[in-house]
Amino acid sequence: MDLLRWTLIFLVIALIAAVFGFGGIAAGAAEIGKILFFVFLVLFLISLFYGRSRNRRL
Template identity: 55%
Template sequence: MLKMALFFAVIAIIAALFGFTGVAAGAAAIAKVLFFIFVVLCVVFLVIGFVVAKKVVD
């Protein structure tokens, strides 16, 4: 999912350089949403990992 966020961020940058503001804004919005979904999932799995590791060690 992080690859898709980076992909849309690159599309937004390229579109902005060519002056396609509507396309750039759309691609940037998609990249932002995908990035925040990735961050939330990362935090959730990090917490789950700590909980499971604590139970396994005990």
């Protein structure tokens, strides 16, 4: 009986994931993820160069 309960739980999770995946929400989330990746990459590079130049002055 316990195995049947877990099977039904995973079935519901899979159906919810399918609704979100087929509805276009996944594509929107992937696009936002790409934008955030490049924003944080630029911020990382700026902080890397700023920290390096700041250490030279000390």
